[in-house]
Amino acid sequence: MQVTGSTGTAGRGVEMTRLGGRWRVTRPWPARLRPFVHSYAGYWEAAGAVPYRVRLVPTGRAVLVISLGEPFAQVRRLGESGPESQVTGSLVAGLEDGPRMCDHPGGQEAIRLELTPLGAYRLFAVPMRELTNRVVGLCDVFGAEGGMLAEQLAATSNWGARFDLLDIALAARIERGPRPAPEVCHAWRLLSHAGGAIPVSRIAAEVGWSQGYLTRKFTEQVGLTPKMSARVLRFHRAVRLLSRGGASLTEVTAACGFYDQAHLNREFRALAETTPGQVAAARVAEGALAL
Structure with a gap:
């Protein structure tokens, strides 16, 4: 209504x-x-x-x-x-x-x-x-x-x-408020547009920083390291696909860049203490799984 x-x-x-x-x-x-x-x-x-x-x-x-x-x-x-x-x-x-x-x-x-x-x-x-x-x-x-x-x-x-x-x-x-470094902005755009499916080494090369310096500045201004951000973004993309319904686990695994369904299951356990099936059944909205 x-x-x-x-x-x-x-x-x-x-x-x-x-x-x-x-x-x-x-x-x-x-x-x-x-x-x-x-x-x-x-x-x-x-x-x-x-x-x-x-x-x-x-x-x-x-x-x-x-x-x-x-x-x-x-x-x-x-x-x-x-x-x-x-x-x-x-x-x-x-x-x-x-x-x-x-x-x-x-x-x-x-x-x-x-x-x-x-x-x-x-x-x-x-x-x-x-x-x-x-x-x-x-x-x-x-x-x-x-x-x-x-x-x-x-x-x-x-x-x-x-x-x-x-x-x-x-x-x-x-x-x-403080303005983030342009390099961090670009790194976040690369990560988010790729849904986390992009190597940190490639991001560092694109922004012209070493991986170590990128990690320090990125963590300061984003909150997570580039590697963990990539995992979270990939997980969140999988959650969105499952919550919409209609996508199989095989399709979600391939679309989000997981190695296989076992990798998908491990990430759901590690990041949310749940399973892809539970997320699909609950239709997560705004990051909330009703209990």
């Missing part, structure tokens, strides 16, 4: 889509944000507070969640032996090379953005390696500005007005 409106809680150009007991609210983001933002949506529950659990799998993107209602109860990385991460309110997540479990008590209302790694580098204005495999509070990255932005968005009921406020804030931070 889809509803598009220009009044009430929607706003001009805003589309609201019913997904089970949840609404997804979208609007095209401005051209000045398109090089940095991959997806952009608001969510709110239509059927009351229903607890849920999802497993997040690596996507090659950073995530910003601005909570306007109940926050996550728990966010933890699978396989970690240390204390669980208790993030309340809005949060920032860097690039991941493994799965993360998220529990929510229900009553969610939030805005979720997926950012390109280099867009996140400019927006967060910190070395991305500091956020790798980590989830931190929004104010830990944005400072007091993050808290003020979340309060302004929560106080505004009209989704169009919310998106206007967010667009202005994002554009301002990106404009004054």
Whole structure:
């Protein structure tokens, strides 16, 4: 069910889509944000507070969640032996090379953005390696500005007005944020356009850096090494193909550059602690596997 409106809680150009007991609210983001933002949506529950659990799998993107209602109860990385991460309110997540479990008590209302790694580098204005495999509070990255932005968005009921406020804030931070090295930008383009199926040695030759120097600068500004980024991008491409349905494991294996189906299975276990069959059945959306 889809509803598009220009009044009430929607706003001009805003589309609201019913997904089970949840609404997804979208609007095209401005051209000045398109090089940095991959997806952009608001969510709110239509059927009351229903607890849920999802497993997040690596996507090659950073995530910003601005909570306007109940926050996550728990966010933890699978396989970690240390204390669980208790993030309340809005949060920032860097690039991941493994799965993360998220529990929510229900009553969610939030805005979720997926950012390109280099867009996140400019927006967060910190070395991305500091956020790798980590989830931190929004104010830990944005400072007091993050808290003020979340309060302004929560106080505004009209989704169009919310998106206007967010667009202005994002554009301002990106404009004054650090600019990644052109060589890192080119390396990321090569990797992403190839879906990870390109040797790091070829990338280094194309950008004119040694592999060691490329790895250091790339990891600082993207968050993962070029080699791990290639694995994550190849995995994510396989997830997309499986989630669309219709593609066999043989076809996915060949299209994504895995040696064979055993290699495909090993990567799914290593990066997401799941199987290609489970992903195909769950139809993963926005990196989330419902549990």
